[in-house]
Amino acid sequence: xxxxxxxxxxxxxxxxxxxxxxxNVKRVEYAVRxxxxxxxxxxxxxxxxxxxKPFTEVIKANIGDAHAMGQKPITFLRxxxxxxxxxxxxxxxxxxxxxKKRAQRILGACGGHSIGAYSASQGIECIRQDVAxxxxxxxxxxxxxxxxxxxxxxxxxxxxxxxxxxxxGEGRDRTGVMIxxxxxxxYSAALADLGAVQISYYLDEEKCWSLDVAELRRALNAARQxxxxxxxxxxxxxxxxGQVQSRQCIEDVIxxxxxxxxxxxxxxxxxxxxxxxxxxFHSFKKVLFEMGPEYSSTVEMASFHSTSKCYMGxxxxxxxxxxxxxxxxxxxxxxxxxxxxxxxxxxxxxxxxDLVVNPPQPDEPSYATFMKERTAVLSALAEKAxxxxxxxxxxxxxxxxxxxxxxxxxxxxxxxxxxxxxxKEEGKVPDMYYCMRLLEEEGICLVPGSGFGQREGTFHFRxxxxxxxxxxxxxxxxxxxxNLMRFYVTxxxxxxxxx
Amino acid sequence: xxxxxxxxxxxxxxxxxxxxxxQSLAEHITQEITQGAHKPFKEVIDVSSGDPHRAxxxxxxxxxxxxxxxLYPELLKDQSLPLDVKLRAQRLLxxxxxxxxxxxxxxxxxxxxxxxxxxxxxxxxxxxPSYAKNVFISSGSQKALMIIVxxxxxxxxxxxxxxxxxxxxxxxxxxxxxxxxxxxxxYQLVEERGWAVHLEELHRAVTxxxxxxxxxxxxxxxxxxxxGHVQTRESMEEVIRFAAAExxxxxxxxxxxxxxxxxxxxFISYKRVLFEMGKEYAETVELxxxxxxxxxxxxxxxxxAxxxxxxxxxxxxxxxxxxxxxxxxxxxxTGQLALDLMVNPPKPGDPSYDTYTQNAQRAVELLNDLxxxxxxLAMGGIYLYPCLHLPSEFRxxxxxxxxxxHVLYCQKFLEEEGVLGGVGHDGGTASSHHVRLCVHVPPxxxxxxxxxLRSFHLRLMDGHCNSD
Numbered sequence: 001x002x003x004x005x006x007x008x009x010x011x012x013x014x015x016x017x018x019x020x021x022x023x024n025v026k027r028v029e030y031a032v033r034x035x036x037x038x039x040x041x042x043x044x045x046x047x048x049x050x051x052x053k054p055f056t057e058v059i060k061a062n063i064g065d066a067h068a069m070g071q072k073p074i075t076f077l078r079x080x081x082x083x084x085x086x087x088x089x090x091x092x093x094x095x096x097x098x099x100k101k102r103a104q105r106i107l108g109a110c111g112g113h114s115i116g117a118y119s120a121s122q123g124i125e126c127i128r129q130d131v132a133x134x135x136x137x138x139x140x141x142x143x144x145x146x147x148x149x150x151x152x153x154x155x156x157x158x159x160x161x162x163x164x165x166x167x168x169g170e171g172r173d174r175t176g177v178m179i180x181x182x183x184x185x186x187y188s189a190a191l192a193d194l195g196a197v198q199i200s201y202y203l204d205e206e207k208c209w210s211l212d213v214a215e216l217r218r219a220l221n222a223a224r225q226x227x228x229x230x231x232x233x234x235x236x237x238x239x240x241x242g243q244v245q246s247r248q249c250i251e252d253v254i255x256x257x258x259x260x261x262x263x264x265x266x267x268x269x270x271x272x273x274x275x276x277x278x279x280x281f282h283s284f285k286k287v288l289f290e291m292g293p294e295y296s297s298t299v300e301m302a303s304f305h306s307t308s309k310c311y312m313g314x315x316x317x318x319x320x321x322x323x324x325x326x327x328x329x330x331x332x333x334x335x336x337x338x339x340x341x342x343x344x345x346x347x348x349x350x351x352x353x354d355l356v357v358n359p360p361q362p363d364e365p366s367y368a369t370f371m372k373e374r375t376a377v378l379s380a381l382a383e384k385a386x387x388x389x390x391x392x393x394x395x396x397x398x399x400x401x402x403x404x405x406x407x408x409x410x411x412x413x414x415x416x417x418x419x420x421x422x423x424k425e426e427g428k429v430p431d432m433y434y435c436m437r438l439l440e441e442e443g444i445c446l447v448p449g450s451g452f453g454q455r456e457g458t459f460h461f462r463x464x465x466x467x468x469x470x471x472x473x474x475x476x477x478x479x480x481x482x483n484l485m486r487f488y489v490t491x492x493x494x495x496x497x498x499x
Numbered sequence: 500x501x502x503x504x505x506x507x508x509x510x511x512x513x514x515x516x517x518x519x520x521x522q523s524l525a526e527h528i529t530q531e532i533t534q535g536a537h538k539p540f541k542e543v544i545d546v547s548s549g550d551p552h553r554a555x556x557x558x559x560x561x562x563x564x565x566x567x568x569x570l571y572p573e574l575l576k577d578q579s580l581p582l583d584v585k586l587r588a589q590r591l592l593x594x595x596x597x598x599x600x601x602x603x604x605x606x607x608x609x610x611x612x613x614x615x616x617x618x619x620x621x622x623x624x625x626x627x628p629s630y631a632k633n634v635f636i637s638s639g640s641q642k643a644l645m646i647i648v649x650x651x652x653x654x655x656x657x658x659x660x661x662x663x664x665x666x667x668x669x670x671x672x673x674x675x676x677x678x679x680x681x682x683x684x685x686y687q688l689v690e691e692r693g694w695a696v697h698l699e700e701l702h703r704a705v706t707x708x709x710x711x712x713x714x715x716x717x718x719x720x721x722x723x724x725x726x727g728h729v730q731t732r733e734s735m736e737e738v739i740r741f742a743a744a745e746x747x748x749x750x751x752x753x754x755x756x757x758x759x760x761x762x763x764x765x766f767i768s769y770k771r772v773l774f775e776m777g778k779e780y781a782e783t784v785e786l787x788x789x790x791x792x793x794x795x796x797x798x799x800x801x802x803x804a805x806x807x808x809x810x811x812x813x814x815x816x817x818x819x820x821x822x823x824x825x826x827x828x829x830x831x832x833t834g835q836l837a838l839d840l841m842v843n844p845p846k847p848g849d850p851s852y853d854t855y856t857q858n859a860q861r862a863v864e865l866l867n868d869l870x871x872x873x874x875x876l877a878m879g880g881i882y883l884y885p886c887l888h889l890p891s892e893f894r895x896x897x898x899x900x901x902x903x904x905h906v907l908y909c910q911k912f913l914e915e916e917g918v919l920g921g922v923g924h925d926g927g928t929a930s931s932h933h934v935r936l937c938v939h940v941p942p943x944x945x946x947x948x949x950x951x952l953r954s955f956h957l958r959l960m961d962g963h964c965n966s967d
Binding site: 165261343 | 501505506507508509513519526550551552553554555566567570573574577579596599600602603651653671674675678716746747748793798799802803811812816819822823825826827828831832834
């Protein structure tokens, strides 16, 4: 380390620099929170400071955060959590009996009857039991063992934990993990951080983003040249595409996983968010067991769920779980050891999860309100999904697959050559250029498709269609999404005077 | 089929802590009691780690009331809740996206809370400025440490990153370093001097480590975990000068800054000491200090929130701190709000600290009275860390059973008296054995623990070990 004096202060080189830091961490990127979001935050700051812009607020349609975008929490859930936080409220008759009962049960399972105590690292036992029962009910009676349930800090925590557990080997033997293109960038980031090999398989845009086993096979065979493929990740319903895979497709994937000895990771956090006619959520576990013992006793699988999406939208609690199936007992011991290093998942999140898997029953006082609120949220989401598809498909140059589920749309945009050249000039990927201009000129923050992955030469963006202000109430002309279309149209036909 | 050989060697390499084994045993015994089994005790008391709520301490009402209102804003209309609770809850809800604790925050944490933390730090440090942009909120202080260590981790074999680690260290630290794949470079704290840090020992540690690994950071906890030692300013300046001279990032775990025992020593933060050493150090030494919701008087361990303040780090590297926090998306919001309440309480001071001081002083007195036991006076922190001078027959028994003597001690203490203590972490020195006892428990629990310990220890020293 060279020492130069600057103003009399000796300059020691930094201990930690970009050059000597962990090389794996350097490769980690999160498009959903990347440069475009940073610019959006900066613009918001400028607006607050009174800088004049063609818009008065930035609509952040970049992250699947329902409450931030106006969705209301479910009353029952929040009542129980408030009671857990301050049990003296049990005296208050504004709270229904079923809420109090749930709170008492949860507190009874907490150390010192407090949500402030650490829990066991795998999660509070009675909550894991409730999760197992919920899974059994959801899957038509197929048994679920609470010992196979691991509560986690959101689904992300469990996903990263599993990937961390399964990555091994050097060089050509290095673990390869299959993940869809497009994908939720947590996967690519985690794989970069772990130094695992990412094996990309393309979802078929022409066929509603469905998964084709022939494509899985192609990707796998190509990957075998340079790594050891051992894990297959699938997001269903999909993020960013929103597709809901058919039962046939799920069976095909399971068969493929068995043939190729792949550990299946099924990210099912959007399982309640299914809207399109003819689409249904099929849990990987249910399908696996219905395929008979040849599969159900051999295919290794982990499925993930969380409290952040569905009708709850409670992202801020970081509640989630995973269920592991057919895991070797010695491997499971290692998994249990690994989760113990991080102490325990947040207890309020565990409590919330318990309520999600144990909602009010028809004979309970909160049932009516609960169902009303739940139905309202899910139907509002379904309506937005429908409108989004309708609006985008009306714009020349934008094609939008039916929004079958989740809370996103991933439309394809055909950019004029002029725009592509301009992007190149500015050193930007074309869809980033498009999204940046949309942000600067219309105040809408989206994430460019390049952040999720797409076929070479195609451009997309991911729009979270949750914000109330993004879609038209009645008159299309007054909505922000009209502005979105207008922007697009002007770019396409180069009517923009600045061009 | 995935088998053990396919598991990440980094995960396989995480040492199994004997504490986990004892923890499972404690849970098992509790289960047996619930099912009606007869034991010489009614219930298991766990003093192995800092979990005050579990041990019976009541949550702070103000905190829980504010959180309840934030969770269920209907309560703003509630007549029974105090006005200051409602005002505070309203302000915190405004800081949340969409006015709900159910939304994500920025990965580094809610700006409002980071600003509160920066103000708290500035005030605590007599005006040495702290800025929100250098404050990063995470799901507990462990997470913060993991991020910094992961940033540093590189190389293998001789070039593997090493972290200087005190012996004894917090019991969770070795497994964390294992998971991060960095080498643990032990430096021995000096028991006879109340567990002080000795500069010669730091030099010895770093010099002998070079050649086996590449030391790039030094970890220190102040107040010490589990020793309870609180450093003098001179000692802290020595550590800072050492870190600067040896090219080490300084990570200081200051989670027990609130837990001072008695009036003999005052807590000063490393940041303040650094700044008061002049520009030569203040503008160059890379310092990260951590604090946590779990370790203060409000002790909300289950809410999982903490923060770190980063000083003098290369801004390009700081960008990656935020990136790594993105993996978690954001820290639980209720935990972040509780942090705001922690650094900004309604009224200063807390009567419960007299309780802990009394607990600690009472315990040290009793422990030092027992034959075969000695205990340094703790100045801070939440633990006492007595040394066991075990009879040779007991040590031989342990050897025969292939467990470490202090592990066997804790196991028998648990089985015979229903108290779970913490196994000491001594870096493998065969001659010294310690146990860790948390004193942040209600006074009658402390009394109960001491009674059972006295009974057990005297029996053991008399050579009356219950045979298995």
